[in-house]
Amino acid sequence: MTNHWVDIKNADVILIMGGNAAEAHPCGFKWVTEAKAHRKARLMVVDPRFTRSAAMADLYAPIRVGSDIAFLGGVINYLISHDKLQMEYIKAHTNAPFIVGEGYSLKDGIFSGYDAEKRKYDPASWGYELDKDGFAKVDPTLENPRCVFQILKQHYARYTPELVSKICGTPVDTFKKVCELAASTATPTRNMTIMYALGWTHHSQGSEIIRTGAILQLLLGNIGVAGGGMNALRGHSNIQGLTDLGLLSTSLPGYLQLPKDSDVKYDDYMTRLTPKPLRPNSTNYWGNYPKFHVSLMKAWYGKAATKENNWAFDYLPRYDSGYDIIKTFDLMYDGKINGYICQGFNPLSSFPDTHKISAALQKLKFLVIIDPLATETSNFWQNHGEHNDVKTEDIKTEVFRLPSTCFAEEEGSLTNSSRWLQWHYKGAEPPGEAKGDPEIIGELFTRIRALYAKEGGVFPEPIRDLTWTYKIPTSPSPEELAQEYNGRALDDIVDPKKKDTILAKKGELLGTFAHLRDDGTTSAGCWVYTGAYTEKGNMMARRDNSDPYGLGQTLNWAFAWPVNRRVLYNRASSDAAGKPWDPKRKLVFWNGEKNVGSDVPDYRPDAAPEEGVGAFILTAEGVARLFAPTGMAEGPLPEHYEPFESPLKVNHLNPGHADAFNNPAARMFKKDRAKLGKPEQFPYAATSYGMTEHFHGWTKHLKGNAIIQPEQFVEVGDELAKEKGIANGDRVKVSSARGHIEAVAVVTKRLRALDCGDTKVHQIGLPNHWGFMGLAKKGFSVNTLSPSVGDANTQTPEYKAFTVNIEKA
Amino acid sequence: MEMNRRQFFKTCSAGLGGSSLVMLGFSPLAAQAETRQFKLARTTETRNTCPYCSVGCGIIMHSLGDKAKNATSEIIHIEGDPDHPVNRGTLCPKGAGLLDFVKSPSRLKFPEVREAGSNEWKRISWDEALDRVAKHMKADRDANFTAKNAKGDTVNRWITTGMLAASASSNEAGYLTGKVMRSLGMLVFDNQARV
């Protein structure tokens, strides 16, 4: 989240789209009801279903699954055509004035630089026009036809209300009401917050949907302000933490990246990942990449990482491509993966195309499960009739199931959506012989290291040299690990501006990542977390919940990364001159000497307004990127494309170009593309999601939750049900090109048929909480139906938009 | 309670006896009416965070005993932490049911292995389980480690064994897992952020 949970109470308008906060984050949703009760805020929900969030909304708009970019593009069109823009904010804090190079173009939904075979773009043509010093040219008057603002206007001129209504199926008048309510926050004294979750990420153009939301918020001046922001409501208690710690295929901790094959030399890697500022006044904080990287390598390899061996650069694996879960299980399906470790994860239920996942798992030589619960994946080799029809004797996988502790039996920190690292304590002994995760990993690693020491083996150096200074080698303690990722001074750190002052003495825990060095004199396992465990103690365990400014800024509760900033880009809560947009909701402003306020400035504290330092310190531009020349796989501006399985036969935005029907840059393997359903056999749009009573597949193992939602069901609109002769409570069979499931039908008025031009689109809801294990009634994995195709940038599977057929069972 | 045959006869004899007793003034005292005793009166409180969604609600776990050595601290109740600035003591239907997670009959208790082709779990010791896994991993790494790519550049990667890390494990466990798996050269490595 750019802001945080409690800050939602400061909002005047709340848009919940691509998420269902009332059901998936009820205690966070409290702050929506607080905003409604105490600020007269208005809640609007845009969702294919009338969810329990919609039950609380002042305005609900139905939408066809997968057409979010068209909807948001339409709102942007409305803002521009009705001049409902916060122009001062746009000029001060966005790259609207930047001038784009001539090479850029968009025709029939395809941007310049597209290679049709490789389904890849070369972003070179999207770059800014640079001056002789390498800085981007700007036109403060915003008149230049190739400045970002004009290109944006031109781009979204096509998203007229009528076309949006035809693509999304949302009635025009309802759509206009959403636009008016959003437009009402174009003034400095009214802010809108957007709360989204997997409803936006689970698409083949998920990242671009989120960028469209960000553009919308920037045009309204709602980023970096109290009650504003782009707020991703993360799914798991520590999904934010593990993302920050770089537990993703090509990542390193702190959003650093692993080297590629093409980074043959250390300098290639460094130059590729250390950006140059695009404006003279841009902080361009990523320019400190070497400090973070070297500190990481010192934390991991200690003395073995020296300047001479480029800080143990070759100890890091280089990647030829990402190994996301769709690619992984495709390789596994082809027998190219021998071993797999599932720690607290249930792929058989949560990955797309369950039959393919099951077939892939059967090819494994060994599978290791580390989990507190008995999951479906651990029993993938058992035949459970229609719910898991496999031949046990033919499956040769050796499966190890290791019992781990649950939250109550372990100590450590979790990072929530608001980037708060919160420490928790152990309250009970684990059942039986269960062990904590650090102990299991510690035991495993020390044995592997011992085997390499005894028997030798291939490239043992990184295993031998990995720092392991834990008092109990087989069971590293949470404090030791927290101190390691926080980072230490390996030598006295001197203040570059004032040579006599020592910022941190040798051996001390560092207080901020500003003290990190690229000369090997500092270590930090995860630079964004520096400041979590300092000489002043465990900041994550702080419990002072005082809120001195009444804006919900509880800076002394736990620790928020980066350096306890609670609202990111909070300098943008003031104008160019440093004066707050809204005097009643001040975040960070210039008080004549310093940038101060109710939050730790996301900005150089002593940067005076005259210096014109941009408020977005991590971008090379120094300001927010309406137009993104780099970073996105499918284009600098979000464009609407259909999901890979769409009930429509044509993309009404770009009917002319075959490649522009769905995301031209999304990767899909041949065998998965062959299993895409056509509207003729599978006419109904479907989306899979979670209910408030259950947490994914965990809580079906819990009696309390099994009672309140005992049996698998699908939600069917009453019009479609009448057509198909399905009565409420009947058993129905839902099938896609990849398989079928059976469940009870909940016939409801909360799912309406949508008119998308000449096609009437029915939508079906598929909650995914059941399986062949647990206390609740046995059920099917809903992902038996979902397609194996992911977002072009993150490869997050398209769980939220595919097509199915339905009939009485 | 419903009458069955054995109870019927027992009743008749008791009824006769009982009524005669009543006549002699020995009527059973009206039971002491009492609301339920407050069950948290002497429990130990431990602060924790709900493991489910990313609101990160604060919870208080009440466990038996006062941490005396001989008393195993069993959790008997979990409630919201009123001091936590986000949930202020509230919990959603999942958080409010956390006790059933700690107590779930599906909790795994012992390391088990399913041998190739077998159709049942076999309980094994931690040592055996970890040794066999370590051997599997080393064997696969040694067999399939890619030191150089087709062009001959150093890549040092191992892509034939992968891992999915738990998004409910702590930052400390996550950091250690990341550090260990990268030291082995693992690229097939993800967590729930991917889905």
Added chain:
Amino acid sequence: MSSLQSLDIKRRSATTLPSTQARETLEVAKLIDVSKCIGCKACQVACSEWNDIRGDIGTNVGVYDNPADLGPKTWTVMRYSEVEEKKGEEMAFEWLIRKDGCMHCAEPGCLKACPSPGAILQYSNGIVDFIEENCIGCGYCVAGCPFNVPRISKQDSKAYKCTLCSDRVAVGLEPACVKTCPTGAITFGSKEDMIDHAAERVVDLKERGYANAGLYNPAGVGGTHVMYVLKHADKPEIYHGLPKDPQISATVGLWKGVMKPLAMLAMGLTALTGFFHYVKVGPNDAEAHPDEPEDGNGPHVIRSSGPGQMEGKGNVNPGEQA
């Protein structure tokens, strides 16, 4: 009599004498603001977790209402209704979700109907509580309650319902469902505070187009210690059958009201009349009349209306008649 001093008893079931009246304690109330309720069932789970009760894992019959009804191990349950109602000028689709459970009436129908002394207590703070040790499992409370809340367990034939967490309130804590409610739809405090809070909420709801928003605190049962804020207070029945003007049914009123003294009187007077009649008129003894000639020597006719009785079979025990 309850051993918890802080919960003084105002009224005991099946007890003709008044309970202790000396102390005046704070009257508490739980306010359920349906307009803020997201139907997440956290209150159901918190209630079952606090009270250590778990209903059965049922089936889905096509609705979200799980469990389908209150039960001996389900003391509160969410009821879902999909309706079209007026909002401002035009009709709008609404998903009304109401937390059902004991209303803790000021005039509790259950307590009035209960035949067992001390099985149902009304404390001076307004809580109506079932004391299961004294419950005889007759089910009268089910008949007495205007909201159909009490449930009799098939397992132990005891009556169960929401206790408004009398054990927590007794030590000064708020009920478990109140504490856990994520959106603060359920609030707890003095009845006075809750009425004020409800008034604030009604103002906000009226501004959002719900002209008939109001507080549901039915006078028919003397007001309740569980109150609702409803967007459509003029039509409570659309909230899955919330009674419009609940009160103790006339039939129960009769049965547990006038019938009792009337019946006692009838039986008492009959017995007394008989006794004094006997005192006055004395026995009617045919044997006291003088003998008649036919008396002594008539034939021994032993014949009765019963079948199979053989004539003349003397079965009279001579000693009997003397």
Added chain:
Amino acid sequence: MKPLIQRYSDSDRINHWIVAIAFVLAGLSGLAMFHPAFFSLTGLFGGGAWTRTLHPYIGIVMFTAFVSMAKRFWKHNVMVPVDYEWLKLLPDVLTNREDRLPKIGKYNAGQKLLFWMLVVALPTLFVTGLIFWRAWFAEYFPIPVIRLAALLHAVAAATLITGILVHIYAAIWIKWTVGAMIRGSVTHKWAKAHHPLWYREVTGQPATPPGQE
């Protein structure tokens, strides 16, 4: 030893006393649950819960036994014109001036009315009792029906008890009547005095009521 006339057969009497005993037990347990003053009567049945458990079963015994009794006695209880005459002379009945009463058969009008009251009350008790028998049947009935059943049950029970009190008193008041139901036989005098037509019927003697010649 005076000669006797058979008034009730053995099975009549057994049947009657089964109903009577069941009535007492059902009555006491019913009253225990009807009025708080009587709640201590639950002690006779081993406590409140046992009282609630046993009452319906006892009620069923009473009802079934009464059905067979009704089959036996209903013919003698059909109202005839002379009964209404008898009723008009109630003051004479109550002051033992039987001589002024018309000649009546096996049962007088009071007894007949009681019989028909029972024929109404007991089935009502049975049906309404089943309806709100919480353990087995109550769940199948809507609550308003249960409320009505409870009320009718109370009304029928009160009527029944009052009626039986009169019945018991009458049996004590008219001497030797209890003996008639216990041993089954009455003396000639008793029969002639109280039930002359019945007397004539069983003995073939013209019955001249005592004190009238």
